[in-house]
Amino acid sequence: MTSLRNRIAGFMILAIVTVIALATLVAMQMMQRPLPETATIPVARQIAWNVRFAETDPQAAQGAGIAFADAPAAGLPQDRSTRRWTRVLGRQGMTHPLLVTTDPEGTTMRISVDLGDRWAILPLPDLRPPKGGWRIFGAWMALILTGATAVSLIAATRITGPLRILESAVDRIGRDGVLVPIPETGLPETQATARALNHLSSRLKSAMESRMRLVAAAGHDLRTPMTRMRLRAEFVEDDSEREKWLADLAELDGIADSAIRLVRDEVTRADARDLRLDRLVEDVTGELRALGYRVTLRSLAPATVVAEPLSLKRAVRNLVINAATHGQAARVSLAQGGGQAELVIEDEGPGIPEPLMERAFEPFFRVDEARRKALPGAGLGMAIARQIIDQLGGQVTLANMRPKGLRQRVVLPARG
Missing domain, CATH: 3.30.565.10 (Histidine kinase-like ATPase, C-terminal domain)
Known part of the structure; x- marks a missing residue:
């Protein structure tokens, strides 16, 4: 995550996934809240009507599909649902004891109402959110993460295209210290960056060649005055002074010769x-x-x-x-x-x-x-x-x- 491209992609992925995760969690939380009475009242009215029907005319009720048994429907008791439906049906004037059960798989709910001498068993619509919600949420987030990663990487790559040219330009420096020409292709920003680097490389190469020529010319031009000075030094009468002059001139000659060699090795192959x-x-x-x-x-x-x-x-x-x-x-x-x-x-x-x-x-x-x-x-x-x-x-x-x-x-x- 050290490169700018990876950082931009990471921020985009984090932003996308965070927003969608929060929205999904809010939606799931809303689904897990107790059902409002406006949704349960129609079902409660139908249950209360069926119970009164079963009390007044058991045979007709049985023919209409209402089941009767000596005990509540087999299954797993649902205490929370039992209390809720007892409260909702009580508002419809039904005070009979009841029990809500589900089958072992938890897919079918039944409500058993105590009629005194028997139990009326009625199907109850399951209005709860589907099971495995967290697994569904995990798969949903994985899908979002995959899509967000792909989109973010593509976007970050296109955004940082010109910057990647700058990063790779260092690796394209030739042995002479000049940038290798960069293809001026791609997006307009990428083309502009490559064009600027190529222009910089051209000016840098021109400046280096000018410097080399200047050093070579200076080293070459120094030889003529040094030759004259060496001739004049020969006429110095003091031997020790003459040796000092000749030693200094020899050092200058060595510097000039080294400078010329340096330039020659720089500009020739x-x-x-x-x-x-x-x-x-x-x-x-x-x-x-x-x-x-x-x-x-x-x-x-x-x-x-x-x-x-x-x-x-x-x-x-x-x-x-x-x-x-x-x-x-x-x-x-x-x-x-x-x-x-x-x-x-x-x-x-x-x-x-x-x-x-x-x-x-x-x-x-x-x-x-x-x-x-x-x-x-x-x-x-x-x-x-x-x-x-x-x-x-x-x-x-x-x-x-x-x-x-x-x-x-x-x-x-x-x-x-």
Whole structure:
């Protein structure tokens, strides 16, 4: 009952069933009340006339169908009915003792009137409500509930149609962060909602492409002034000052290059092919060990994924370098199962505070800004890695280890 559709349907069902139940109960209560005298008086008059007829001319009364017996009619005594009919017939001037009985099944009622030397037995119309009223009421309410449920669900579905488009739009976001076009069909409200979402998606895609082009242009335009500054730095006479200038320019060049790579990976889609992930991981770890990084290779299960080699290699390299740089050492393992390849990279660092965990994938993000100068990099490695893995239909997550360390877990679709 958490969705709006189910809540609307539930409220409608409750309202319909409550109204009909109250109306039905009132009707049944009215039927169970004692019969008004206006309904019993005609029957009482007929009984009184038959009793007088039986007293004055027994033979003619017997021929007319009135039964006589030495005892009241057999059956179950009905004390409440006996008292009521005694009271009603007394108003007609009949003071004879009487008894109302029913057969064991309770379907036939008879009234036996004491004439002194015999009993006159007359049929009595049963004006009570039919038996099994609660069973009938239950079946009636079940029928109402079934109909109300069907009608309410149909109505709620049509009412919440546009809202369900909004709910499903989140699941239709492509790997590039743009909504997949939604068919503009159905009710006018549904069409209007789909049209608005498609327009929003188009504007969002245009804004993202414009941003990417702006970042790429800025990174490209930075290279020319940095080249001039590097040439001028060569003429600085103080060796230590010149080294500082060249180090700063190298850092700027790395930032510009990372920004251009980020944009290129965002707007381009290279040809993907079957790729042995275990061999790629082995190559990356070997290269990084040769460069002096502390990288340990644990276990490598054979795994084949569909990817572009250079892009996936860049993503894996960025993640391993992040662990070896910020976590002092990297431990890498690869497993496969259930149609997925799982790459796990663990380190020995302090980890990342939980509130900042998701921000670790933001461009230029640093957990500790004071260490920006102490550690190399532009702060784009994790952002680029996540972007590449998302484009491959995979997922990368971070989790702190105990007592220390950070675990980077990459899951990619694998071929059997």
